[in-house]
Amino acid sequence: MKFLVSTSTLLKQLTAISGVIPSNPVVPILENFLFEINGGVLSITASDLQTSIITKVTVEAEENGSIAIPARMLIDTLKNLPEQPVTFTIDFDTYSIEISSDNGRYKLAGENAADFPKIPELSRVDTIEIPSDVLATAIGYTLFATSNDDMKPAMNGVFINVTGDHANFVSSDSHRLIRYRREDLKSEYDASLIIHKKALSLLKNSLPSEREIVSLEFNSANAIFTFSNIKLICRLIDERFPDYENVIPVDNNNLVTIDRAELLSCLKRISIYANKSTNQVRFKIMGSELKVSAEDLDFSNEASERLFCEHEGDDLEIGFNAKFLIEILNNLHSEKIIFKLSEPGRAGLVVPTETEDDEDVLMLVMPIMLHNYA
Known part of the structure; x- marks a missing residue:
């Protein structure tokens, strides 16, 4: 299988999602990007099992196929190449990848795409639409006050509570509590979920600079943020967030x-x-x-x-x-x-x-x- 893509275009997408790749993965395959080509569209997935990010790039390709490519080696190669089209040639018998540029050839060993963890598919989801600038502001206000204490998993993320009146984004590490409220963000039904700080940090870095609607789909176990050509899937923290409203004093005069x-x-x-x-x-x-x-x-x-x-x-x-x-x-x-x-x-x-x-x-x-x- 072959496909042609610009080095700068590909590097930009890989850099945007590379933060999710763990330094010491539980499963070695997670040190790779999953490349999947279907109808001239390259889908690239990075995952640490808890959080996965998928981005899409249009490429020149005549065949469909998938392979896992070492993430660090690929990014380092592209960083040191000037802007130019490069050709990826993949041998599915040996899982070898050859990258051909104007004046060079680089060969690296890939892995079987079938070994890459399956991304969870959500059934019976609820959906909320959030403007990207509102989401970025909410994450910016709350992320720094999340807890690092593994004994308090509920506080390792940001609690999002959307009602018919407003939306609250809340974080706490027992020493501080941050509540960011939006009166213009509402839902026909009450929705509550806790999203881990790593997923939110990756999300904030991926959000577009221009205002765009972000679709948040979720069920009891997972959440999916979708915008532009990015899809971020993360496992929710399955804990009860502390009753924070009772902690906030009302008579500080x-x-x-x-x-x-x-x-x-x-x-x-x-x-x-x-x-x-x-x-x-x-x-x-x-x-x-x-x-x-x-x-x-x-x-x-x-x-x-x-x-x-x-x-x-x-x-x-x-x-x-x-x-x-x-x-x-x-x-x-x-x-x-x-x-x-x-x-x-x-x-x-x-x-x-x-x-x-x-x-x-x-x-x-x-x-x-x-x-x-x-």
């Missing part, structure tokens, strides 16, 4: 409005002097002044800065993990943010002062108990 970029820069400097095991920084709010400080008694390091803020409520002193706050501020885009606080032992909320129409962004961060209060 101590409000601190502050410039996001100024506070972020301040935290990056102050955190250098914090204890490396706790990353604790102290917020002391007095009138329209926020004093941010940190100390590491083991090494006699300490630092403090004062920032101007708008403050409604009583004076307050509260501790936070600087690393968590820095990540939260890095993932907000508003010029100013509001801290909604109540007392030193209760969770604080961080919300942007500016949001787009139909969206609501809420970021919760747990405090660190201070040993003393001035």
Whole structure:
């Protein structure tokens, strides 16, 4: 079997899906791309058993067929070839692949396509349509706060809950909780699913730059995202997501409005002097002044800065993990943010002062108990 394709076109598609390929696969065949040609269309599949991505490329081919090709070797070859058409010649008796360019010939060993894992087909699916820019924004807001704790599998992904009123995208690692709500994304029926962070990271990197409708089909076990020439199939996390609404405090009436970029820069400097095991920084709010400080008694390091803020409520002193706050501020885009606080032992909320129409962004961060209060 032979087919002709442009090096840049093929490399672009392979790069888009190569992130799913595991570095130490359970099954060696997963180190390969699955190439399938049918009617002049080349379908390329990459998989790690939990997540699979399929992309399509139009090629010049007179025959149909399929073969598994070593992923890393193929990408490295194409990266170092100039833009030109190349011919793939495949011998199904020996599973050898020969790539012919204008001035070179490269031969590598493939594998039997029949050994590549079958991609699950969904029956009795529900479908939701999501604009690609909304999906990218939702993933961007929530992905960083997913958990790495294998003992809490439900929190290793993002919880998506779509109702007749709105859609919520929620993530938490026990220290932070992020809820991104879209009022313009609804469904005739209630739908809930948890999608693993790796699948969402791959999805975000594959989403088109221009606005496009993404079709999300799912059943109790798997989900399929379809857009452009990409199809991403992932296994859902079969766990119950924590009752996050009950964790969000509703009476945080101590409000601190502050410039996001100024506070972020301040935290990056102050955190250098914090204890490396706790990353604790102290917020002391007095009138329209926020004093941010940190100390590491083991090494006699300490630092403090004062920032101007708008403050409604009583004076307050509260501790936070600087690393968590820095990540939260890095993932907000508003010029100013509001801290909604109540007392030193209760969770604080961080919300942007500016949001787009139909969206609501809420970021919760747990405090660190201070040993003393001035």
